[in-house]
Amino acid sequence: xxxxxxxxxxxxxxxxxxxxxxxxxxxxxxxxxxxxxxxxxxxxxxxxxxxxxxxxxxxxxxxxxxxxxxxxxxxxxxxxxxxxxxxxxxxxxxxxxxxxxxxxxxxxxxxxxxxx
Amino acid sequence: xxxxxxxxxxxxxxxxxxxxxxxxxxxxxxxxxxxxxxxxxxxxxxxxxxxxxxxxxxxxxxxxxxxxxxxxxxxxxxxxxxxxxxxxxxxxxxxxxxxxxxxxxxxxxxxx
Numbered sequence: 332x333x334x335x336x337x338x339x340x341x342x343x344x345x346x347x348x349x350x351x352x353x354x355x356x357x358x359x360x361x362x363x364x365x366x367x368x369x370x371x372x373x374x375x376x377x378x379x380x381x382x383x384x385x386x387x388x389x390x391x392x393x394x395x396x397x398x399x400x401x402x403x404x405x406x407x408x409x410x411x412x413x414x415x416x417x418x419x420x421x422x423x424x425x426x427x428x429x430x431x432x433x434x435x436x437x438x439x440x441x442x443x444x445x446x447x
Numbered sequence: 448x449x450x451x452x453x454x455x456x457x458x459x460x461x462x463x464x465x466x467x468x469x470x471x472x473x474x475x476x477x478x479x480x481x482x483x484x485x486x487x488x489x490x491x492x493x494x495x496x497x498x499x500x501x502x503x504x505x506x507x508x509x510x511x512x513x514x515x516x517x518x519x520x521x522x523x524x525x526x527x528x529x530x531x532x533x534x535x536x537x538x539x540x541x542x543x544x545x546x547x548x549x550x551x552x553x554x555x556x557x558x559x
Contacts, residue, residue: 335490362545364546364547373549373550373551373552374491374536374549374552376546376547376548379545379546381545386546387546422490422491424490426545428545433479433496433498433540434545435481435493435496436493436545436547437492437493438483438490438491438492439490440488440489440490441489441490
């Protein structure tokens with residue numbers, strides 16, 4: 332079975348450029364999460380969706396960050412304009428949400444983003 | 448504010464030894480506590496999980512011990528192997544929700 336698929340795996344770009352990260356969740360999962368991982372701050376939840384609707388975006392650092400989920404099989408995380416402090420590994424995860432807390436999240440292998 | 452506190456930050460264990468990682472939480476509304484294992488270049492993967500109505504759960508060499516009154520839980524890896532070398536994260540989920548609150552991670556190194 333295909334897991335959560337993220338693209339690209341690595342992205343290197345210059346400060347000020349727009350960055351778009353992509354995620355395809357596991358088929359049948361109805362919750363999708365975007366995380367950022369850094370050495371300093373660990374794993375941070377940025378935003379999550381239930382049934383394609385954003386539920387909590389309180390973790391989004393600032394207006395430069397935006398996320399969309401146009402359908403059940405695709406989501407994007409955009410940073411515009413990008414800054415060096417945005418350099419991190421960004422993970423997407425998905426789960427099957429049915430109103431019960433014990434549904435495991437399945438993570439992709441992440442996008443390593445470097446802003447020069 | 449860190450909702451879940453994890454220690455130690457790093458751990459070195461001899462092959463065959465027991466690895467112990469501890470976590471603590473404050474919010475009594477948490478009702479599900481998973482542990483994730485992460486290898487370099489990979490995303491975290493669910494290892495084992497426990498609900499607060501159970502004091503211990505064992506899966507192979509991995510055991511979670513849960514102390515509800517102390518609001519603490521721990522992961523024990525018995526007979527640690529070099530292949531267990533990874534970063535381990537504890538986490539917690541609020542009742543009725545599905546967003547994880549992660550600990551800061553423990554980097555485990557098992558020496559052959």
